[in-house]
Structure formats: structure tokens, C-alpha cells
Amino acid sequence: MKKGDHLFLVDGSGYIFRAYHALPPLTRKSDGLPVGAVAGFCNMLWKLLQNARDTEVGVTPTHFAVIFDHSSKTFRNDLYPEYKANRSEPPEDLVPQFGLIREATRAFDLPCVELQGFEADDLIATYARLASEAGAETTIISSDKDLMQLVTDQVSMYDPMKDREIRIPEVIEKWGVPPEKMIDLQALTGDSVDNVPGVPGIGPKTAAQLLEEYGDLDTLLERAGEIKQNKRRENLIEHAEKARVSRELVRLRIDAPVEEGVDTFELSPPDGPKLIGFLKAMEFSTLTRRVAEATGADAGEIDATHVEVEAGDEAHGPDMGSDAASGKDATGTASAASSVADGVDTPQKLADALAEAAPAQTIDRTAYVCIRDLDTLREWIADAYEAGLVAFDTETTSLDPMQAELCGFSLASRPGKAAYVPLSHKNGTGDLLGGGLIEGQIPEKEALDAIRGLMADPAVLKIGQNLKYDWLLMYRLGVEIVNCDDTMLISYVLDAGTGSHGTVGHGMDALSERWLGHVPIPYKELTGSGRNQITFDMVDIERATAYAAEDADITLRLWQVLKPRLAARGLVSVYERLERPMIPVIGRMEHRGIEVDRQILSRLSGDFAQTAAAMEDEIYELAGERFTIGSPKQLGDILFGKMGLPGGSKTKTGQWSTSAQVLEDLATAGHPLPRKIVDWRQVTKLKSTYTDALPGYINAETGRVHTSYALASTTTGRLSSSEPNLQNIPVRTAEGRKIRAAFIAPRGRKLISADYSQIELRVLAHVADIPELKKAFADGLDIHAMTASEMFDVPVEGMPPEVRRRAKAINFGIIYGISAFGLANQLGIPREEAGAYIKRYFERFPGIKDYMDNTKAQARATGYVETIFGRRAHYPEIRSSNPQLRAFNERAAINAPIQGSAADIIRRAMARMDAALENAGLGEVQMLLQVHDELVFEAPEEAVEKVIPVICDIMENAALPARALSVPLQVEARAADNWDEAH
Template sequence: MDRNDPARYPCRMKNGDHLFLVDGSGYIFRAYHALPPLTRKSDGLPVGAVAGFCNMLWKLMQNARDTDVGEPPTHFAVIFDYSSQTFRKDLYPEYKANRSAPPEDLIPQFGLIREATRAFDLPCIEMEGYEADDIIATYARLATEAGGETTIISSDKDLMQLVNGSVSLYDPMKDKEINVPEVIEKWGVPPEKMIDLQALMGDSVDNIPGVPGIGQKTAAQLLEEYGDLDTLLARASEIKQNKRRETLIENRDKALLSRELVRLKNDIVDIDPLDTMTLQPPNGPKLISFLKAMEFTTLTRRVADVTGTDAAQIEAAHVAVASVAEAHGPDLDVAPSASAPDAAAASAPAQNAPGVMTPADLVAFRKTEARASAIDPAAAIAIRDIATLRAWIAAARDTGLVAFNTQTTSLDPMRAELAGFSLALEPGKAAYVPLAHKSGAGDLLGGGTVEGQIPVREALAELRTLLEDRAVLKIAQDLKFDLVVMQRHGIDIAPFDDTMLMSYALDAGMAASHSIDSLAQRWLDYTPMTLKDVCGSGKSAVSFDMVEIDKATAYGAEDAEIVLRLWRVFKPRLAQDGLVSVYERLERPLTPVLARMEQRGISIDRQILSRLSGDLAQGAAALEDEIQTLAGEKFNVGSPKQLGEILFDKLGIPGGTKTKTGQWATSAQILEELAAEGHEMPRKIVDWRQLTKLKSTYTDALPGFINPQTHRVHTSYAMAATTTGRLSSSDPNLQNIPVRTAEGRKIRTAFIAEPGNLLISADYSQIELRVLAHIADIPQLRQAFADGIDIHTMTASEMFGVPLENMPGEVRRRAKAINFGIIYGISAFGLANQLSIPREEAGAYIKKYFERFPGIRDYMEATKAAARENGYVETIFGRCVNYPEIRASNPSIRAFNERAAINAPIQGSAADIIRRAMTRIEDALQSAGLTQTQMLLQVHDELIFEAPELEVEAAIPVIRTVMENAAMPAVAMKVPLHVDARAARNWDEAH
């Protein structure tokens, strides 16, 4: 009989009813692992998981009906995942991408378990496009709205976000109920914060990126302090710990994406009504018929006893067994049937693709090939004598390529000592060459060098012949690090390919990370060892030269082999996707340029920083006194909680809002709004925060980055960290030094030239607006740039009807804010805050702007439409920036991606232009005989050089010419690029 038949299922869920929802997919794996392998005697069919599932479900139902134990269920259902392709995959294709296929003997049991559920006369619910957890979330909400209670049979942390006064979890394996206190005890946060907690932590099992380096405890502490994820991200700049602050700022998008991935969808439509879940007495004959088909004699007897059924009179049911190809479910991430290239690859030799192939064919073949043979770190060899090393180098020359990577004592390439290096020639053939490993035993210094290692100088002499051989391609992951390390030993590396940069060119915006671990999981379905695995963590961690050689060999050789396999997949993909020129002209040539810049570093003046630190401390102390005077009491100005109580409870300032924890919100935006309304104390708080941040982040921290050997500061540039091609810097981050305040500009005065030299600052003028004028083909902007008219003055004149001559500074400032705001998709609310004007006035400005420059709106709409259709946008040089969430159902995520897609071609093109300039400038300076002028830093649209005073006058026009013509010959800009360049003793004066 149909479960929707009202004659049989008349019961509508009502106040006081109790719904049981079994996480069926979780039950499957618990059942499978809880019992030893079991096969049906008659034909050998694997049925262990089915047996475990049936026993667990029977026990659960019997216990649930026992009124002495608890409130029995009135409604009951088992929920399954339908398939691995859900809306989350649409949001983020790498979601659960690292899950391995289920055991072979489990595959035929998926369908049988669903049949078992129906035999229990229970609803077996699954929906295409959704996970079981989403279905559970929707039913839990519906039950709550009906006045009922819900018990979810699962211990999955993803479901703990649902726990509240009417929803609980029950772990049948531990016989433990999970309510709000249990969630707090385990995770440190209440259920309503589990989504934000998981967004910060990420989840390696489901391949949810999270924020790197943020674990459970840290995430819980941050949420306790800031209330929620939005507040935390908005106030991330206030965090005192440098690394944590920068990590949160740089990975903001990952956190927001992760939140959408972990947030359960509780509003699924077209779902079976709760009424169909009314729990009925067990149907003995129906269940026994299935159990006899599975040959579960013990459970058959128990069911017969409880239901009063004569099992002997019941015939076994005919239960069809699905083949692997017919099976489906999350539980089953079975790859589709191999295409012709894949099938051919299965039997083809490892190094040779079959026949004549298109790039797409070759990509398919290489993807199959990369996974065809297992990576076995234990099979790697340690090369411990010079003869063997020479043999490997000779083999590399014969092959014409070699994967290479270094193992060092530090992640700072300017301080790292070489412990050894790795080579891989082909899948299954990789080795590690230990050079300076030390014994952990012996004296207090850790013992001496381990015997059986090639002397460093002798090994590097042989290695040089390989790394500098132009006939052998060197393949590495993040080669810039290896390049800096080897160049410190006087060895260059050329030619080379870099798998990290290949992945970045191919999948910017798609891949959560371009690290070797992420790429190995995604493309090779392989989880490599981590540095913590070999070196340990925390206080017990050791440097790599203290790792046992056997363990170092497995780790180092594994890295090299992974890189080689990745390269074989990525190389043809560049051709298939039309991105060869992006990689070979924008990414790869910049690597040695940045390596040299990092090695050069820049000088800073400790005394200037010390004086500035003292000035900032005094200024902050004075502001603190003024703030406490205004407050009428002493309090911790750095405490958001105490500050909120002073502002809104004691002083009664209107306009305050509270976080979910009930604490007053005191973000920079809120304080700025209050200051704009004329409140004195919020303005002083903003100023105090700025001063203390400058002191802790720069004046106090920068001296600690001075290299003891070079006496200079060496920042590290990340080439694959942003989606648009912009570089980022770290240790220290020199791209976030503020320049809009006098105090921020003073910090730049500490960056100085060596005696006899000057610093040259060469800065593109309004490059993003020029790129916009080129891409969107805006006649007014093009003409203004061609005539050399100040673009902000021109915009002010167009917008407000004010003559160009004697333009008031305030009017120009408003036009400037609109010009730059439009590029970043600013809203009326944002512009109103920036200009301290009513939102209606800001909205009118934006409307008028689009009326005066209709081509800009046309560009924005066309770009959004193209991004929605293609899933990506392109720079003028062909760089692809992917936005897989551009079609997200969540309006905020969709809007964020649309704004980013509008800005990416502009910001990305500007980034590409400066990349092209950087790869040409050194040769241009050399050709001009300016051999002592060196490029030191790149900061957004600015390049910093150090030059002897005698070369400065000649160097500036060379630098300007290269930068202004960097787009040529690939792109003929419709507007001229302009570079401002000047020289001075320190960075601030040169800017």
C-alpha cells in the first residue's frame, strides 16, 4: 500500500509528536566497519554491511518503542545521500574531491540496504542534488514548526548545528544523547556557532578549505571573542598575532565559501510530507521475507518472536542486486566509464600516449596514467655515494627532464640550510640525496653528522651540471624557494617548469589551494606525508636535518614523484585550455626575477623605527588617557566588550548593535559611523587602534625580520595566492603599510638606501582606471587620459558641473572615491560611509555617474553575464579568473562573485602589466649599462629600485619606458600608461 494513502497514514504531525531521523549513509559505513566481512552462503554475495545495518536498525526501533527508556517516536524515516553531485559541487567543484572510492565488497550492498529500509516498512528518503544532512535539516525544521521534537540518529558533527531545544542527536554506538551542553563541551561553542566554527576549521575529509592554520581551539576562541564569523572577518585587522591576522585577511574568501559548504539547507521544497513518516507496527512477514533472502537466520528468529510471525510460512523475497555500474550514492564515487583515451591509457606504456591525440585526449590519458600506478614512498632510494648520484644525473640527461626539490632546515629560503635534495625521473623512480643530516644522539648540541652522506660541496658540484644544463627540463613545485636556496650556493636552475604556477594559470579561483598536498589529493587521489609527519610538531618538532635518513628519503622522494606526475597532467592542459601564453609569459618568467629581488632585500633604519615606536606609544597613551577621561573611568581600551559597555551602556550613545552573543559590536565601521555623527570618543578609539596597530605590526616587528648575514629585510612573494594575478608578500608583509596617514607614511621613511645610493619609486598612475577605459572603451575617460587631464578632476566636472580650473579639493575627493569605488562595485551604503554623506545622496551620485558614463554600466552588466555563462572572466592578456559560485543560489555569495568578476579583468590586467614590466626591466637596465641598479620591491602598482647616485638620472627614463610600454606588443592600449618616478634617500620621500 502507498505510504501516501491517507487511509493507512492519517496521522498529521502535531504538538508533542516525536520524529526519528536516521542518517542512513552514516549507518552504512558504521555497519560495514562494525562487523567482520560476511558473505551470503548460497552465492558468496557480500552482505556484512546489510547485516550490520539491519541489526542496528532493529535494535534502534525496539529501544525506541520502549517507553521506559524515553519518549517513543511517532514518526520515523531513514535518510540517504542520493549521489555525490550536489549543489555544493556546483558551488565548489573540489568539495569531497579527495574521497576515495568505497571498498569493492561494499558497492553491491548500497542498493540492498535501501531495500532493507523498505522491508522495515520505513520511508527510505533521498533527493537528487542534496545530501542526507540537508534533508534531515529540512525535516527537523518542519517538525519543530509543527510543535514536535526530533532525534537525529547520528554523531556527525555537521548535524550538530541543528541541535536546539527541540532537536537532539543520538549516537547509538556510544548510547549517548547529544544536546546543547554536549556540543559546547566537545567543540567549545554552542550549536548556533558550529557553522562558523567549521567554516574556520575547514574539513580535510570533505575537502572544505577553511582558514589554513586555524584549528578547533583557535576557532572557538575567536568566535568567543568576536561573536560570529562576519564580525571576526570585519575586525580581522585588529588581531594582534601577525600570522593569524594575515591568514584571516588573506583567506577571507575561503572562510565565506567554507561557511556555505557546511551550512545545511533546511528549506528543500517538493519534499515528502512528514505525514508519510508515521511509524507503524513492524510488518513481520515483509521484513522476514527480506531477511530470509539475505540468509540472516538469527535476526529472522528475533523478528519472528517479536512480531508473532511463523517464519517457516514466509518465503524468501526476490531481491535484485545492483551491479557497480547501476549502483549510486555518495557512498559510491565511482568514476564514469572510461573514454576512448582513458581506456587506451589503461593498457598503454607509462611514458607513451597511444596514437595521435588531441590536447584533450592527451589530458584524459595523462590523468588516468597519473593514478594508474601507486606512489610507494618506501620504494624510494637514498643516494649516499657519488657514483650513484652521477648515474642518476646521467639518466636525467638521457630522459631530458627531472623533478627536483630541496629539503632544508627552514621555510625561510634566505636562512635555510640545505639538508638534502630529491630527484624523480619517472613514476616509481625517485630518490633522495641526504647531505647534512645529523644524529639526534650524542652531546647537548645533538650529535654529529650521520655517516654515509656525500659531502655537500662534492654533491653540489655534480648537481650544478644537471641544474644548469639547458638540455634538461627541471620540474618543481614552487620553484622560487628552491631557486633562492640554490642561488645562495652559486647554482642557477634553468630551464624549468613549476607545477604550482601551472595549476595557478589553469585553475585560479577554482582550486582552494595550489599546494602540493592539495594538488596531489585532487589530481592523483593521493594524500602525501606532511612536514609534521616527519619533523613532528610543537615543542617536539625538529629541523629536517635531524630527521632520520630513511624517513627523509620517503618524504623527499615522494614530493619529487608527485611533482613529476602532476606535471604530466598539467602540461597538456595548458594547451587544451589555451593558457600556454599565460603560463609562459606571465608566470614562469617572473620566478627568477622575484627570486633575485627576495635575495637583495632592502635596508631599514632601526633607529628610525625605534623613535617611531616611541612616538606611537606616546600618542597611543595620550589617546588612551583622553578616552578614559571621556569615559569617566579607567577601562581596557583594547577590550571590545568593555568598550561596548562604555559607549552604549554608560554613555548611552545611540546606534549600537549587538552580536549573537549579546555583546556590543565595536567594529571599525561602526566606530567610523559614530565618529561621522560627531561623537568624539569613537573617533579617538579609531585613532588609538590605528596607532597601536602600526606599532605592533611594523615599528616593533620589522627589526625582527633583519637577516643577520645580510643586515637587510627580505620579504617573500607569493605568486599563486590571489585569484587575479596580484602578488602578495609576507614575512614581512610590505604591501599593507598604510600610506594615507602621516604615521603610516613615516614608517616608509625607515626603508632606506645604502650609503652612496638612492631609492627609486616608479608608480603607475591610476592604472586600473586606465585599464577600465581601455576595456570598457569609455570615450570621456580615453580622451581625458590622452589629453593628460587629471581624471578625478574631469569626473568631478562631468558629475557636478564644476569647471576644471580651480576645482575644489572636496569635490575632487568625492569624484575620486566614486571612480575607484565603481571599480570595486561599491554600494550606496559603502560610498555613504566613505564620504560621510547620506545614503540617498550617495545613491544619487552613483546613478548620475552611470548616466554620465553609460559605457561603464554596459561593461559591468556584460561582464556579469559572461561570468554567469562561462564561470570565469579574462584579463586582456588571457588570464582566466574562475568564479564557480557566480550562479550560487545564495544571493550574498552570488553578489560577491559578481562584484569580484567585474573587478577581476581590471585588477588582473593591471597585475599582468606590472608582471610584464618586471620581467623586462632587468635586461633593459643591463642593456643600458646600468649594472648596479637593482629592483628590490613590488608593492601593488609600484616598483622600488636601489641605484648608485651616478646611475639614477639614466635609470629613471629606462624604468619608465619599460613600464609604460609593458603591455606591448601583446596589447595596444587605447589609453597611454603613465608612470611617476622619483629618487630619494628613503621610500617615503621617493614615493
């Protein structure tokens, strides 16, 4: 090299982990091999090289190399055996990618440099020195603070994720000292990531102040006795030798015995065919196309290169430190990663080995840390940045994230290393003005300010359990969580419907017992229950730390076990496209809420009360006596004891059954009293559940109702709503529509209801491939009239309403596996006649019967069925010897691919909606509710005309590009002042 040359040194190991955490998981379609980190690495490297070769962009390198850690014992371990002893193994789906990334570097025709016994940072330091001695300049592609000691007038750093150059002024701005003092600063502060001891109680700010006052570390340690602060003076004197050892640990070697000289790093033009061959082997089609365009190569003429996938042995794991050699993780137990390294060559083997190893890892609650000062919190935040991920959990005073107060939050960046940050714990002696805070807690605003950047950084993965709650709470407090994984949702994708009666738990306690063999501290053990229950802010901080930090620790361990199972089961896309994006989407919807008119509800409540009272008088008259209508026992005695109505059966308690189905059957048979009871129950339920209860759900701060959506509560992928439940308001009755009229738009705005038209029938036509139904939908025909015409040979023109109604009942009934008995009850016809209708339906549409038979056969063979997007709904009891249970599971299995596909489609629409509105300049339009096949929006009046086509377009094309439906989707959208008029 010579003066005027410019050397680029890429911190390859740092690139790997950034690539891994910056992008969603990706698997090679042909065999399920995890390749997400390889894809991210290749894209980042390609972009860097393209920019580097563009003289108009900035610095143009003449020499270029990628430097990796050699995963082996280094000289630092001889100096300090505990060096990096607390480092956990890399994520298991990353292990098989290390070798592939080295192959990728060679495919780019770039030097791939590593050296046994030395870390990548030492090689970078050595090459930077050699380049400087030759008069050349060096740019280190990294943001690692350990490399900042190398910055000089000739050596700079570049953070590609933030597009930021780091020179001497940036180092001083960040750390308060120039680069030449970074070694001494790190010697004082230590490094929890690398287990560099440092001096306890000395954070970066204190270290910078001391070095400014005393000049350097040696002088500071010699004059430590002069320091006035007792604890600081004592720590510096007591731990002086640790500081000196730490200095040698963090000092980078500039004389590593490198074999390749800097002159061999000369940058040459890319070898298009060579790189394309590798990219084709990895199945990276987009990057393949870009490289072909940039290099002028014909990708179609180039075959994929054969690339060996190596097992995850020691040579593949960069910078794992002494824990890789010893096989120990941070808790001192055999780590899951090291136990599965040998012989792991498929995602399934990896997942199985992890699941087998996880219960053997010790969970030590005494090792958890309570963070009570900002310096310590910042160290943990830095640790999270270094790890590229952090498990996060909040502790609050309420289950309602829109009203809860934050008591504290917990962090975990590796198994066994977890901490709790208490913010508002009280000692029980506070007054009405909110006093009584326990001393030694970080003020909430300062703590939130400290973690805001970490939570918003897409380069760091945030891991949670039921993270939507924490997302919404933090969003309400002004902190947005970006790039997150949810162990509950991962479990849901993997195991929805499994377990006895489909009740496998996705909660943390159930998952911990199942996968880790560990029973977490019960919440009630800390807070009590019933009248004596206390809120979490009243829990002793020491006990709160054990509980909260354990939550974060367990969540991280669960993620390490569950996440690889997605690739092993071929369910990565289901999680990434249908579940993961919903966390911020639903969080924002819940935060927005919807306005409700109290006066309308009050008036309706009065009307319902009068209606119910009038019904009660009629009921007493029909019964011939007064009784408690709401009492099942008294009602049963009247219907079956006194009146002797048919079909009565007794429950296990000896009482007559008066379930909704029993009463509906009697009413359908023409008995007036049961009909009147059914109507009375509906009116009183509407009054108690909605008109009386809804005002209590109006948030005092926002003046709106904020329902809560459950993402993992149904087998089919449908969302459910609670507190209050807005998905069960009847829409086919006048009373139910009156309740919807109470949901209003504020002045100057409108509510927009966008509803899929007969989406489940359209999905049925697609999946069962029914030509007649597909043609009817394509032609925009009345599907029920068409079905009636096909079945009963009745012309569509002038068709009697009763005939169409029967066809409609069959159309929708078939989706839910309706029986002749059920259809007979619904239509009020003999069972034989209903059976004949169903038989004729299958004769006219044989594809539907084939679909039903094939679906049942698949469910019996595999235990699950799939939606068109690959979501699995498990029905393990479809092979039950109990005929009723088996029949129930068969009906559910037939319905699940249809209902689940419809649910997936609307999820895909919701995931795209906010960005689509923003891109169309309609950012003020807000998505408020999802009710099965319907989305409800609030929009400025002047935006309605423009936004409706955008909403319809997103919804109608939501299946694309993953699936091209053979039946068009249709959305009906309308704007009005209230929800009823808009529907």
C-alpha cells in the same frame, strides 16, 4: 660516396626531445594543437643546415640524413626482456608532434630514416661504417654517450646545443677511455635510463680504472678474483654474466639491413615553396620569413600545405622501448600515456584522458632510492640529462630560504623513479660545534658542485612545486636553476578562484589528492609539532628518503597531468609570460632585500608609544571610565551597552561586534569615541606590526630585510608580501609615511620609486571603452577634476576641492563595485545622495555600466572573467542563491579584469626589467620591491639620471606587443635617500 665527401647524420629522436625541452610550450593559434617541439626541431634543423651550407663556418656536408627510432620491439628485447622496461612514455603534449616532425623532415627535403626492429643508433652506426668504407667522413649530430663508441679518425660527433665537437680526445677526457673501450665501460657501469644492468657499485671512474689495468672486459672478468677490494671483487664475479649481456645491449649494430643507401642522402638545395607551405601550416611566421628570405621565395604567394595530425599511436613515439608495447610504466602499472594514445586528437582530449588515468598509477615508496655517494648521484644526473627533465625539491631546516640550512635534495626523472640525497642529517648526539653528522652522506659542497651544471643547463627542464623557495635557497648557495616549471603556478593559472569560496588549494598535498588520488606523507609525521617539533636534519634518513623522494615523484606526476591542461584551456601564454618568468625575477628580488634603519624605527616606536598613551587618556575620558581598549567585549559593552550608540549588533558568541567597519561607520556618523578608537588601533598596529617587528626581520648575514612574495595567493594575479608584509604600510597617513622613511639606500646609492599613475582607471577606460576617460588620459588632464566637471557641471578651473574629492571617490569606488551605502559612508553623505551620484555617473559614462553588466553576464555564463592578457579569475559562486554571496562575487568579478590586468602589466614589466637594465649597461641597478602598482629600485647615485628613463620605458610599454592599450600608461619615478622621499 667517395673520399672527400662528408656525411651528416642527425640523431632525430634526440633532436625531438632537446627541441621539446629547450623551448617554452607553444600551441597553434588556430586550434590549440601543441607544436612547441615541431617549432624547436625546425629551428634547430634550419640553423644546422644554414651553418652547414656556409663554407666559412666550418664543415660542409655533401650528404645529410635524419635518423629516427622506430617505436617497436627491437632485437635487444629478445636478448634481455627487461631492456628499457623502466622507460616512461613521452610527455603527452609531445605525442601528437612525432608525426609532424617526420613531416617537417620531409618538408626540408631530407631523408627521414627509420627501421623496424632497430634503434636509430644502430642505423647511425651502420651508415657511419658505410661512409668510412667509401673513404668519406661522418659527423653525428648528437651528444649521446651511446654513440661515442663510433668515434674514429673518420667519424666525429657534434653537440649543437653546446656548439662542441667530440673527437677521440674529448671522449677520453670525458670518460677516461678511448672510443673503442666505451662498449666495455658501459657494460660495467650499466645504464639506468635503458635498464642495462651492468655491475652494481661500478661507476664510470672505477670502470675506466679497471679497463686501464686489465685491458678489456673479458680479461677483467677472467681475473676478477685478483681484485683486492672485497665488494668490487664479489660483484664482478657474481654479475659477470650481466656484464656480458650488457655489452651486447650497448654494442651498436653496424650491419643493420638498411634499405636506403648512403648515396641517396646527397644534400640538395632547399625547396623553398615546399618548406614554406609546411611552416605556414604550422603557423611558424618567423621561420617562414627567414626561409623565404634565404630561398628567394615569395611567402605571400605560397599556400599552407595540408598536414594530417595523426593520433599518438605507437608509430609516433621514438625509442619508447618495451614499455610502449606492454603498456607498463616504471611502477608496473598501466601508464597514463599508453592509455590515452588511441583516439587522442585534441589537447582537451589528451588532458582529460591524462587526468582520468593518473590516479590509477601506483605510488610505491619502497622503490625510492637514497643516494649516499657521488658516483650514484652522477648516474642520476646523467639520467636527468637523458630524460631532458627532472623534478627537484629541497629539504631544509627553515621556511625562510634566506636562513635555511640545506638538509638534502630529491630528484625524479620519471614516475616512480625518485631519490633523496641526504647531506646534513644528524644523529642527535652532536655537540655545540656541529658534530653528530650521520656517516655516509655526500658533503654539501661536493653534491652542489655535482648538480650545478644540471641545474644551469637550459636543455634540461627543472620541475618543482613552489619552486621559488628552492630557487632562492639554491641561488643563495651558489647554484642557479635555469629553465623551470612550477606545478603550483600551473595550477594557479588553471584554477585561481575555483573551489568552495574560491579556496582551491595549489599546495602539493591538495593537488596530489585532487589529481592523483594520493595522500602524501604529512610533514608533521616526521618532525612532530609544537614544543616537540624537530628540524628535518634530525629526521631518520630512511624516513626522510620516503618523504622527500615522494615529493619529487608526486611533483613530476602532477606536472604530467597539469601541463597539458594549459594547452587544452588556451592558457599557455598566461603561464609562460606572466608566471613562469617570475620565479627567478622574484627570487633575485627577495635575495637582494632592502636596508632598514634601526634607529629610525626605534625612535618611531617611542613616538607611537607616547601617541598611543595620550590617545588612551582621551579614550578613558570620553568613555567615563578606564577599560581594556584592546578587549572587544569591554569595548562593545562601553559603546553599545553603556553609551547606547546606534547600529550595534551581536556576534554568534553573544558579544557586541566592534569590527573595523562598525567603528568606521560610527566615526563617520560623528561619534568621537569610535573615531578615537579607530585612530588608536591604527597607531598601535603600526607600532606592533612595523616599528617593533621590523628589526627582528633584519637578516644577520646581510643586514637587510628580505620579504617573501607569494605568487599564487590572490584570484586576480596580484602578488602578496609576508615576513614582513611590506605592501600594507599605509601611505596616505603621516605615520605610515614615517615608517617608509626607515627604508633607506646605502651610502653612495639611492632608492628609486617608480609608480604607475592611476593604472586601474586607465585600464578601465581601455576595457570599457569610455571615450571621455580615454581622451582625458590622452590629453594628460586631471581625471578626477574632469569626472567632477562631467558629473556636476562644474568648470575644472577653480573647482572646489570637495567636489573633486567626491568625483575621486566615485572613480575608484566604481572599480570595486561600490554601493550607494558604501559611498555614503565614505563621503559622509545620505545614502539617497550617494545613489544619485552613482546613477548620474552611469548616465554620463554609459560604457562603464555596459562593461559591468556584460562582465557579470560573462561570469554567470562561464564561471570566470579574464584580464586583457587572458588570465582567468574564477567566481563559481556568482550563481549562488545567497544574495550577499552572489553580490560579493559580482563586485569581485567586475573588479578582477581591471585589477588583474594592472597586475599582469606590472608582472610583464618585472619580467623584462633585469635584462633591460643589463642591456643598458645598468647591471648595478637592482629591483628590490613590488608594492601593487609600484616598483622600488636601488641604484648608484651616478646611475640615477640614466636609469629612470629606462625603468619608465619598460613599465609604460609593458603591455606591448601582446596588447596595444588605447590609453597611455604613465609612470612617475623619483630618486631619494629613503623610500618615503622617493615615493
